[in-house]
Amino acid sequence: MAGDQxxxxxxxxxxxxxxxxxxxxxxxxxxxxxxxxxxxIDHWLGTRGIALGIGVVIGAGLGTFLVMRRFGA
Amino acid sequence: MYGQxxxxxxxxxxxxxxxxSDFILPGWFYPWVTKFTVxxxxxxxxxxxxxxxxxxxxxxxxxxWQWLTESVYSFGRDGIGQDIIGHEGIxxxxxxxxxxxxxGVMNVFGILPLFQxxxxxxIAIPVALTAVSxxxxxxxxxxxxxxxxxxxxxxxxxxxxxxxLPLVVPLEFLxxxxxxxxxxxxxxxxxxxxxxxxxxxxxxxxFVLLNVGAGFAPLSALSWLLAIVxxxxxxxxxxxxxxxxxxxxxxxIQGSLAEEH
Numbered sequence: 545m546a547g548d549q550x551x552x553x554x555x556x557x558x559x560x561x562x563x564x565x566x567x568x569x570x571x572x573x574x575x576x577x578x579x580x581x582x583x584x585i586d587h588w589l590g591t592r593g594i595a596l597g598i599g600v601v602i603g604a605g606l607g608t609f610l611v612m613r614r615f616g617a
Numbered sequence: 618m619y620g621q622x623x624x625x626x627x628x629x630x631x632x633x634x635x636x637x638s639d640f641i642l643p644g645w646f647y648p649w650v651t652k653f654t655v656x657x658x659x660x661x662x663x664x665x666x667x668x669x670x671x672x673x674x675x676x677x678x679x680x681x682w683q684w685l686t687e688s689v690y691s692f693g694r695d696g697i698g699q700d701i702i703g704h705e706g707i708x709x710x711x712x713x714x715x716x717x718x719x720x721g722v723m724n725v726f727g728i729l730p731l732f733q734x735x736x737x738x739x740i741a742i743p744v745a746l747t748a749v750s751x752x753x754x755x756x757x758x759x760x761x762x763x764x765x766x767x768x769x770x771x772x773x774x775x776x777x778x779x780x781x782l783p784l785v786v787p788l789e790f791l792x793x794x795x796x797x798x799x800x801x802x803x804x805x806x807x808x809x810x811x812x813x814x815x816x817x818x819x820x821x822x823x824f825v826l827l828n829v830g831a832g833f834a835p836l837s838a839l840s841w842l843l844a845i846v847x848x849x850x851x852x853x854x855x856x857x858x859x860x861x862x863x864x865x866x867x868x869x870i871q872g873s874l875a876e877e878h
Contacts, residue, residue, distance in 0.1 A: 562865055565804065569796035573788045606784050610792075613774050 567611045574607025575600045635817075656736045660722040667718070693717050693863065701867035702874065709870055712753075717863040720746070720805070724855030727813055728848050735855065738809035740802070747802040750866045758873035767873070801865060808858045812851045819844035 582599020586592065640652050671686025679687055693714030698706030706713075720737060727735030736742050758767040772789040773782065819840050826837035 562868060565800040566792065566797075569792045569800060570788060573791035573796055577787050577791055578784075602784075603788075606781075606788055609781070610774060610785055610788060613777060 563615055567615065570610045570614075571604060571607040574603035574605075574610070576603070578603030578606065653736045653739045653742070656726055656732060656734075657723065657742065660719060660726065660736065663722050664715070664718045689718060690714050697863050697867050701864065702871045705874060706867065706871075709867070713863050713867055716746070716866060717859055720862050721856055721859035724809060724859055725852070727809055727855055728816070728851045734813050735809040737805055737858075738813045740806045740810075743802040743805040746805075746862070747798050750801065750869065751798045753866075754869040754873040757870060761874055770873075770876070797869070801862070801869075805858055805862050808854055812854055815847055816844060816851060819847060 579596055579600040582595040582597070585595035585599070589595070641647055642650055642652060642655070668686050668690075671682045675683060690710070694707060694710035697713045697717070698708075698710045700706070702709060723736045723742070725735075726732040727738065755767075758770065761767070762770055771793045772786045774785060774789060777785060823837040823840040823844065826833040826840060
């Protein structure tokens with residue numbers, strides 16, 4: 545319906561106020577969560593920071609994936 | 618003015634530098650009632666009086682005051698509620714307009730003489746406001762979708778391939794339930810706190826530069842000039858941050874009510 549077009553556009557425009565923070569949130573939560581999992585694996589296997597590093601990199605990648613999924617064209 | 622300047626320039630006064638105890642009222646109020654508490658009460662009173670007086674004797678052709686309150690309310694209802702949430706947004710108009718006016722008044726305290734600091738520059742107040750918003754959007758989502766349905770809406774990104782879900786679901790969860798309220802509170806707090814700091818640095822910096830020597834007097838004047846200019850900027854930031862807080866509340870409510878994000 546034509547009446548539905550206007551609110552949707554305004555909504556997208558204004559949730560843009562949140563995009564920067566959401567993107568940052570995805571990146572940080574990605575690195576923090578999978579970094580933490582990597583840290584646990586480090587403790588378990590006795591490796592010294594290798595799994596932590598891998599976890600942080602994978603987490604950053606996944607965070608980027610989510611940002612692109614949500615805001616990318 | 619000149620007497621004050623010369624006193625400040627001569628020696629370090631007893632209140633320098635500002636301390637936490639400056640925010641505490643004398644007497645038995647401690648620690649329950651601080652100056653921030655009183656400012657919040659005053660802000661509540663201002664908002665209440667503004668709307669109650671405007672609507673005390675409503676007419677079909679509104680008077681000036683009624684017109685003003687109606688404009689503010691319709692800005693909250695149509696400009697935020699209906700535009701962001703859609704038809705259901707009317708339900709949330711009182712909440713959104715209250716947020717807008719309450720935070721707006723508190724933020725403007727940051728540049729009013731005698732107040733000089735916004736209550737929202739104290740982390741407790743944005744945190745309390747965010748807690749209300751957090752409970753509200755989770756409650757609405759749970760009522761609309763049920764527990765499992767709401768978790769699905771909040772944690773499963775639309776159209777992501779199945780094999781990647783175990784990797785990204787924890788991130789969506791963290792982002793929507795932990796980072797989001799955190800950033801909502803910190804954005805308001807940090808903006809007002811930084812604004813307060815900037816004004817303080819330039820105003821007191823003027824006095825400190827005067828203290829250094831007569832040669833620094835032009836710099837001191839420049840510092841005060843900047844303080845005046847930045848006060849106008851702070852007015853803009855105060856109103857904008859109130860607007861952004863209300864808008865983001867509407868966006869989150871809409872996200873809880875929508876079928877997918």
